[in-house]
Amino acid sequence: xxxxxxxxxxxxxxxxxxxxxxxxxxxxxxxxxxxxxxxxxxxxxxxxxxxxxxxxxxxxxxxxxxxxxxxxxxxxxxxxxxxxxxxxxxxxxxxxxxxxxxxxxxxxxxxxxxxxxxxxxxxxxxxxxxxxxxxxxxxxxxxxxxxxxxxxxxxxxxxxxxxxxxxxxxxxxxxxxxxxxxxxxxxxxxxxxxxxxxxxxxxxxxxxxxxxxxxxxxxxxxxxxxxxxxxxxxxxxxxxxxxxxxxxxxxxxxxxxxxxxxxxxxxxxx
Amino acid sequence: xxxxxxxxxxxxxxxxxxxxxxxxxxxxxxxxxxxxxxxxxxxxxxxxxxxxxxxxxxxxxxxxxxxxxxxxxxxxxxxxxxxxxxxxxxxxxxxxxxxxxxxxxxxxxxxxxxxxxxxxxxxxxxxxxxxxxxxxxxxxxxxxxxxxxxxxxxxxxxxxxxxxxxxxxxxxxxxxx
Numbered sequence: 001x002x003x004x005x006x007x008x009x010x011x012x013x014x015x016x017x018x019x020x021x022x023x024x025x026x027x028x029x030x031x032x033x034x035x036x037x038x039x040x041x042x043x044x045x046x047x048x049x050x051x052x053x054x055x056x057x058x059x060x061x062x063x064x065x066x067x068x069x070x071x072x073x074x075x076x077x078x079x080x081x082x083x084x085x086x087x088x089x090x091x092x093x094x095x096x097x098x099x100x101x102x103x104x105x106x107x108x109x110x111x112x113x114x115x116x117x118x119x120x121x122x123x124x125x126x127x128x129x130x131x132x133x134x135x136x137x138x139x140x141x142x143x144x145x146x147x148x149x150x151x152x153x154x155x156x157x158x159x160x161x162x163x164x165x166x167x168x169x170x171x172x173x174x175x176x177x178x179x180x181x182x183x184x185x186x187x188x189x190x191x192x193x194x195x196x197x198x199x200x201x202x203x204x205x206x207x208x209x210x211x212x213x214x215x216x217x218x219x220x221x222x223x224x225x226x227x228x229x230x231x232x233x234x235x236x237x238x239x240x241x242x243x244x245x246x247x248x249x250x251x252x253x254x255x256x257x258x259x260x261x262x263x264x265x266x267x268x269x270x
Numbered sequence: 271x272x273x274x275x276x277x278x279x280x281x282x283x284x285x286x287x288x289x290x291x292x293x294x295x296x297x298x299x300x301x302x303x304x305x306x307x308x309x310x311x312x313x314x315x316x317x318x319x320x321x322x323x324x325x326x327x328x329x330x331x332x333x334x335x336x337x338x339x340x341x342x343x344x345x346x347x348x349x350x351x352x353x354x355x356x357x358x359x360x361x362x363x364x365x366x367x368x369x370x371x372x373x374x375x376x377x378x379x380x381x382x383x384x385x386x387x388x389x390x391x392x393x394x395x396x397x398x399x400x401x402x403x404x405x406x407x408x409x410x411x412x413x414x415x416x417x418x419x420x421x422x423x424x425x426x427x428x429x430x431x432x433x434x435x436x437x438x439x440x441x442x443x444x445x446x447x
Binding site: 016019020023026027055057069070072073074075076079080083084085098099100123124125126127128130133136137138158159160161162163164169171172173174203206207208210211213216219220222223224 | 292293305312313318319324325355357361362388390392393399
């Protein structure tokens with residue numbers, strides 16, 4: 001027996017029906033609107049800026065190469081990074097470590113490697129003056145911009161992210177300074193900026209590389225120990241070296257897929 | 271059968287809960303709580319990418335100095351210090367030039383400490399890189415120790431002595447800061 005008058009039950013049913021139907025339509029519309037915008041363009045949401053031609057991040061894939069046999073430990077890279085990016089005093093976005101490994105024999109001294117990084121190498125290095133040095137070298141380090149990075153995974157607010165061209169960045173506006181990413185990074189690349197209380201790290205000078213320049217540290221290196229390249233560029237020298245020379249990355253057992261490759265890395269390097 | 275009514279009711283309640291959550295998520299979280307640009311390419315605020323791209327570029331490379339200092343630039347490019355940027359020993363370009371105009375004097379460090387930064391004899395340096403023990407070098411050259419002692423023989427813009435026909439008298443005088 002059907003009632004002609006609408007009951008409360010019928011009313012509720014119709015409300016639910018129309019709402020969910022409308023919602024489905026709305027969600028579909030929203031989803032298609034987002035993907036309809038150019039997939040490759042890095043354009044702010046603001047419509048006014050959408051008009052001009054942007055930098056296409058899907059046409060670049062950056063990588064960094066360090067030749068430890070060339071590094072002289074001058075620390076100009078550390079200084080340039082500080083000047084370019086206003087890195088606070090006491091912290092470094094890139095740094096140089098010095099390894100002094102004693103001679104292989106006598107056996108007692110074999111494991112005693114001396115590692116130091118005075119102010120990250122900002123003012124250069126003083127001679128260590130140890131006897132019986134077998135080999136010694138400098139190892140510049142920076143954020144590896146890992147492709148499977150743990151630091152973006154652990155960020156609770158989505159302040160840490162990877163761009164499509166392979167650069168890991170920190171959104172100062174979203175960062176709450178919890179420091180989880182600082183803990184998560186196995187390379188020690190991150191720190192909390194004391195002034196803004198947000199996480200900070202090497203950005204591969206994103207403001208420079210997107211304009212076709214190289215990073216500050218690569219630009220100032222006087223011996224070419226640091227190189228920056230674009231793997232999507234067929235003529236790129238870094239791409240050529242990665243293909244034909246023997247390279248390795250730091251702590252590869254952690255499977256973070258770092259994009260900083262090293263030539264001449266010794267087993268003693270941590 | 272009778273029991274199916276109850277099953278359907280529970281089922282409808284579940285659907286209602288899902289729909290209610292979807293409405294809440296779309297309307298409240300996406301439109302009110304989420305920052306603008308969030309979720310466009312991933313779980314981050316896409317607007318930040320443009321902010322990062324817009325930061326000031328400070329180091330310009332040696333070629334930028336050529337515009338006004340072409341004589342020193344030519345000397346520098348022909349000498350052994352060609353790979354060393356002007357900005358390494360001086361300061362980044364934007365500290366000196368703003369809006370195509372000279373803005374502040376470029377700092378000039380003349381102390382031997384700057385030279386020793388690269389050329390001090392250290393274990394870890396590649397052996398084919400020119401490095402000196404300062405005391406031994408001064409003794410060998412018969413030079414008096416002093417703050418700007420390196421300039422007695424070496425022109426910092428083109429320091430290798432084999433390049434020049436005469437010993438370098440010192441750098442071109444620039445106004446002291």
